[in-house]
Amino acid sequence: MIQEVKKTFATLPSYEPKNDRGVAQTWDKAFSVDPIGTVVDSYREAGPIFKIKHHGEERVAMAGVKANHFIWGDKELWDYPTSNRHFREQFSDRYLNQLEGVEYAKKRRRVTAGFKPSVIMPHTAAMGESIHREIARNKGEWIPFRLFCMRIIIKMTSRALMQVELPDGMDETMAISNKMMLKAESLGPWRHLYYLRPDRIYRRKKIFRYLNSIIEDREKNGSPGNDVLSMSLAAHPKDEPPIPRYELIHDLSQLMMAGSTTTSQMVLWNVLMTTQTPEWKEKMDAELSNWETDRFTNMKEWPCLKAACMEIERFRPPSMAFHRLTKKAFEFDGYEIPAKTWVTHLHTLGHYIDECYEDPLAFKPERFMEGSGMPDRDVHGLFGGGAHVCAGVPLARVLQPTAVGNILRYYDIEYQTPPSTEAKLDVVLAPRDDIMVKFHPKSS
Numbered sequence: 292m293i294q295e296v297k298k299t300f301a302t303l304p305s306y307e308p309k310n311d312r313g314v315a316q317t318w319d320k321a322f323s324v325d326p327i328g329t330v331v332d333s334y335r336e337a338g339p340i341f342k343i344k345h346h347g348e349e350r351v352a353m354a355g356v357k358a359n360h361f362i363w364g365d366k367e368l369w370d371y372p373t374s375n376r377h378f379r380e381q382f383s384d385r386y387l388n389q390l391e392g393v394e395y396a397k398k399r400r401r402v403t404a405g406f407k408p409s410v411i412m413p414h415t416a417a418m419g420e421s422i423h424r425e426i427a428r429n430k431g432e433w434i435p436f437r438l439f440c441m442r443i444i445i446k447m448t449s450r451a452l453m454q455v456e457l458p459d460g461m462d463e464t465m466a467i468s469n470k471m472m473l474k475a476e477s478l479g480p481w482r483h484l485y486y487l488r489p490d491r492i493y494r495r496k497k498i499f500r501y502l503n504s505i506i507e508d509r510e511k512n513g514s515p516g517n518d519v520l521s522m523s524l525a526a527h528p529k530d531e532p533p534i535p536r537y538e539l540i541h542d543l544s545q546l547m548m549a550g551s552t553t554t555s556q557m558v559l560w561n562v563l564m565t566t567q568t569p570e571w572k573e574k575m576d577a578e579l580s581n582w583e584t585d586r587f588t589n590m591k592e593w594p595c596l597k598a599a600c601m602e603i604e605r606f607r608p609p610s611m612a613f614h615r616l617t618k619k620a621f622e623f624d625g626y627e628i629p630a631k632t633w634v635t636h637l638h639t640l641g642h643y644i645d646e647c648y649e650d651p652l653a654f655k656p657e658r659f660m661e662g663s664g665m666p667d668r669d670v671h672g673l674f675g676g677g678a679h680v681c682a683g684v685p686l687a688r689v690l691q692p693t694a695v696g697n698i699l700r701y702y703d704i705e706y707q708t709p710p711s712t713e714a715k716l717d718v719v720l721a722p723r724d725d726i727m728v729k730f731h732p733k734s735s
Contacts, residue, residue: 298626303351306337307344318343318352326611326716327652330354330637331644340624345614345635346479351628354637356647359669361623362615362636363676370618370631371395371679377476381486382541387682399682402542405452405522406685412588413517414451415689419584419697421446421456426702426730433707436563436726440555440694441466445548447690452519452546453505461501466555468494469548474718476614502543503536519546519686546683553609554687556719558694560607561599563722564654565695566704567712571656575599575699582700587693594661600691601659605648605666608639608673609719638672654712698730705729 308321308329321329333341339355353362362368372379375389387398405411422443429439445462449455457465471491475482485491505520514521520543527534534542565572578595590597613636620629628634641647647670648658665671674681681687698704707727715723 300342300351300626300628300632303340303342303626304337305342305349306333306352308332317345317347319345322612323716326720327643327714330611330640334637334640334644338624340626343635345633348633350633350635352635352637353623354640355644356641356667356669358623358636359638359641359672359676362634362638363669363680365621366391366678368618368621370616373616374614377482380482381472381475382544383537385535385538386541387545396678401526402523402546403682404526405519406683407522408589408685408689410517410519410522411451411686411689414454415587415693416585417450417454418447418690418693421450422694422697423701429730431729431731433727433729436559436728437555437721438463438466439728440559441470441551443694444555444558444690445551447694448547448550448686451686451689452543454515454518455505458501461498464494465498465548466551468498470552470718473552477718498544498548499540502540502547506536506539506543549683550687550690553719554690556609556721557600557603557607557687557691558698559722559726561603561691561695562698562704563710563726564603564606564712565599565699567710568654571599571654579696579700582696584693584697587696590692593692593696595656596692596696598656598659599695600688601666602654602656603691604673605642605659605671606654607714607720608642610673611639611716611720612637613675638675641670641672701733702730703733705731 306318307315308318310316310321310324318329318333333343333352334354337352339358340351340353342349343352344350369391371391372384372389375386378386379389385398387395387402390398425439425443425446442462445465446457449457449462468491471485471488471494475485478485509520509524514524523542523546565575574595578593582593587593590600615634615636617628617630617632617634620627622628643651645651647666668676674684674687705728707729708724710726711723713723714720
């Protein structure tokens with residue numbers, strides 16, 4: 292009688308990618324060079340669950356629509372404080388992303404109280420003005436496109452969040468600081484040395500001092516009107532102790548900078564892919580000829596812009612992997628995975644496979660035009676899912692179209708060298724090569 296072999300972590304198939312010379316390398320190394328290809332090849336060869344080498348250690352990887360549904364469907368499977376320890380290490384044990392259970396739900400309600408269209412949309416005109424001022428400030432010089440997009444997202448967010456114009460240089464300080472903060476997660480145990488970098492410490496102190504001054508002004512003079520910060524502060528239950536000052540500063544920091552590394556890249560990719568796709572650019576130019584920021588009240592009036600934004604979320608999602616620690620054992624695809632196991636969740640794999648999209652490796656915004664419907668939530672994985680879905684989705688989906696609409700409507704873009712549309716991993720999914728641009732105001 293043949294005894295059935297139990298399917299466990301030890302019997303999981305392993306995936307070991309090879310470089311261009313056919314030499315085996317660790318999964319995380321291959322992922323940093325070719326994130327999209329590595330994720331797709333892993334899944335095609337090894338299936339929806341397999342072992343990889345990450346930071347020199349074996350761990351589980353899970354990918355595909357069924358994996359998304361399973362992972363997002365049960366928040367009790369995951370140890371969020373450990374999974375997101377890099378946030379706690381850089382802020383405190385009150386930082387939203389590393390909370391779980393009742394404390395997470397309660398804080399999320401407060402922090403996101405202002406993330407509503409009725410609060411955000413009245414500030415789109417001021418957001419647009421921030422973009423035009425930044426372009427004018429550059430006086431037609433060559434500028435790094437990625438940093439420009441990071442800076443304008445910070446400037447735009449400051450308008451919706453707290454209705455202020457940032458001090459000179461603060462946008463760049465915040466943009467670089469947030470990118471450095473997110474990078475720590477990819478460094479494994481070496482992140483603790485990274486935390487000691489003097490330039491990192493200097494920027495954070497400068498930012499926290501400034502944000503503290505904003506809170507002090509609100510306490511002294513009250514809110515200037517309806518904005519995200521005022522709604523968040525008002526959502527704190529009156530019968531609970533006051534929020535500690537350090538926690539308020541950290542919350543404001545998260546609200547202020549969260550999209551500067553991620554949403555900014557979607558703006559960059561949207562403008563880049565549109566300008567490199569002539570037929571699509573014609574359609575966008577025709578639609579945006581009527582664009583005025585104060586007319587932007589919903590996406591229904593801008594079907595091409597909406598389609599472009601959705602396609603960029605699919606085609607170039609900033610994040611392609613989340614790293615999670617299991618809180619308890621579970622079974623998936625017949626394999627038993629024990630508690631305290633690290634899982635790399637490849638949540639955007641569905642963006643790049645034929646089972647979910649026709650010609651998935653091509654930029655085709657037409658797939659999201661009117662009548663095509665929205666993608667299934669377990670396929671379109673950019674913002675995560677379940678109880679811990681990204682809290683900033685409403686703001687991100689205003690920032691991207693507002694920025695892209697203003698840039699493409701009012702400016703012609705000149706590239707210093709022909710830009711590559713290939714991607715690499717640089718904290719998020721970024722263009723393979725640095726891109727320098729000039730903005731030329733359109734004549735009409």
